[in-house]
Amino acid sequence: MISVPGRRAIRLPGRRTASLSSTSSISLLRTSSLASPTSSSCLFAMANTTRKHHSRRSIHSSERRTSTVADLPGTLPPIPPQDVAASNRAPLSVLPLSMILRSLATTVVSSSPILLPPSLRIMVALAHAKNPVLNPDMNPLLRFFLKKSFYAQFCAGENAAEVRATISRLKDIGFTGVILGYAKEVVLESSDAKDMAKANLGEETARDIEKEINPWRDGTLETVRLAEPGDFVALKFTGAGSLALHQLKNRLLPSQHLGESIDAICELARDRGVRLLFDAEQDMLQDGIDDWTMKFARKYNDSPETATIYGTYQAYKKNCPAVVSRHLADAQREGFTLGVKLVRGAYLGSDPRECFHDTKEDTDACYNSIASSILARQWSATVQGEGEFPNAHIVLATHNVESVRRARAICDAGGAKSDIAFAQLQGMADEVSCELVEASQSAQKENANARPLPVYKYLVWGTTGECMKYLLRRAQENKDAVQRTRNGRDAMWGELVRRCKSVVGMA
Known part of the structure; x- marks a missing residue:
């Protein structure tokens, strides 16, 4: 069990980010990967929609800050500004120089209006390449370049040895562990599509099992084996193919072989002490995903000390508080533990606009209030219920530094009653992640009994x-x-400059 007992308050820097444009602030409503395969391509359509609604505050931008931490249930007064002079260690100092240089190169390209467009066009061509010259798995020179640059920045490895080495390096830096996902996606050939058109989608066929369900099951099982006890594995039900998509859309139970495959994944995860994060997806599928999530949570989350199954809740959706409250009521009534992965959301462009909060500040307030209620195990105006709060554990999957600071305030004040894990994408928001790691390490130096923050x-x-x-x-x-x-x-x-100054004795 990963828990965060009360300890002396250690605050993250009180730096506020600059105001965001309509397009850039969309990403704050997403977790990093926790982002969907389709969401990135749909963001521009949503940006156009928000311009049409200029008469009211946009969901993507806000001119005022959300409520203070004192407004949230189970919390203490607002976080005072950090005394920067009291902290002599730069958070990014925990990263090796190779990661600093690689991150700098990546962000220089990503933030450049000149370099990024052609880079994206190249990556689109590579991602959909059918020509062997443009296929990284068939072109050794291309594979070498990509593996040493973008691949190394965001990915764990191509095989078990590389994945385990990457996990070990991250843990040596100070991270508690990883959330590991399997990158391979189910791709339907044209002949498969014709077969599907002729088949009854409600029935499980040999083709479904052989070409879609089994590859997804085997890849996910291997991912669970690669993860270490205490780590997480993220998975999408739609990765199991067209039959799973049909069943989710129509809120049907998983078919026999698919259900047995999910059971096999859950059983292996529980036996190995690995936790499963069931990803949220498009709104038309989400009710079905919630049904499946709760079905397996009832079966495998039978210990109050931990949760094997975590559902994903998107705080930018207006019905998120009601869904969380309903699932907590089910857990309370039926005596199982609820696992919650809380994100802002990832389907702005593809889901109906009326699903979302009207403004970004409303989304932020929803996110922070749900996080606070579950962390403190206290009912609130947002998360409503009666009686004793059920056993729950939470993963805060966010790059938003303010949300991280609010949760940290509750933990530092000793108000956290639920296990918590902070999560960010590898290669992104490293300054947020490393602030948590550095604060945790500093706390342990001052108090040997202090447990590390789970990052x-x-x-x-x-x-x-x-x-x-x-x-x-x-x-x-x-x-x-x-x-x-x-x-x-x-x-x-700034970290690279600091290290250079340190070498010549100027730091």
């Missing part, structure tokens, strides 16, 4: 070619998160 990095594994679509989404996300990318670039440059 996780999300990354995928697979061959360079298999990871190209994932890398393309990360590049597109950096394009949308202009200000955040520039902040990351500036942080990496």
Whole structure:
């Protein structure tokens, strides 16, 4: 069990980010990978929609800050500004020089209006390449270049040895562990599509099992084996193919072989002490995903000390508080533990606009209030219920430094009653992650009994070619998160300058 007992308050820097443009602030509503395969390409359509609604505050931008931490249930007064002079250690100092240089190069390209467009066009071509020259898995020279640059920035490795080495390096830096995903995606050939058109989608066929369900099951099982006890594995039900998509859309139970495959994944995860994060997806599928999530949570979350199954809740959706409250009521009534992965959201462009909060500040308030209620195990106006709060554990998957600071305030004040894990994408928001790691290490130096803060990095594994679509989404996300990318670039440059000064005795 990962818990965060009360300890002396250690605050993250009180730096506020610059105001975001309509497009750049979209990314703050997404978790990093925790981002969807389709969301990046849809953001521009949403940006156009928000311009049509200029008469009211946009969901993507806000001129005022959200409520203070004192307004949230179970918390203490607002966080005082940090005494920067009291902290002599730069958070990014925990990273090796190779990661600093690679991150700097990546963010320089991502934040450049000149370099990024052609880079994106190249990555699109590589991600959808059918020509052997452009296929990284078939072109050794291309594979070498990509693997040493973008692949190394965001991915864990191509095989078990590389994945384990990456996990070990991250833990040596100070991260608690990883959230590991399998990069390979199910691709339907034209002949498969014709077969599907003739088949009854409600029935499980040999083709479904052989070409879609089994590859997804085997890849996910291997991912669970690669993860270490205490780590997480992220998975999408739609990765199991067209039959799963049909069943989710129509809120049907998983078919026999698919259900047995999910059971096999859950059983292996529980036996190995690995936790599963069931990803949220498009709104038309989400009710079905919630049904499946709760079905397996009832079966496998039978210990109050930990949760094997975590559902994903998107705080930018207006119905998120009601869904969280309903699932907590089910857990309370039926005596199982609820696992919550809380994100802002990833389907702004593809889901109906009426699903979302009207403004970004409303989304932020929803996110922070849900996080506070679950962390403190206290009912609130947002998370409503009666009686004793059920056992719950939470993963805060966010790059938003203010949300991280609010949760830290509760933990530092000793108000955290639920286990918590902080999560950011590997290769992104490193300044946020490293602030948590540095604060945790400082607390342990001052108090040997202080437990480390649970900080996780999300990354995928697979061959360079298999990871190209994932890398393309990360590049597109950096394009949308202009200000955040520039902040990351500036942080990496500042750390490099600090190290250079230190070498010549000027630091």
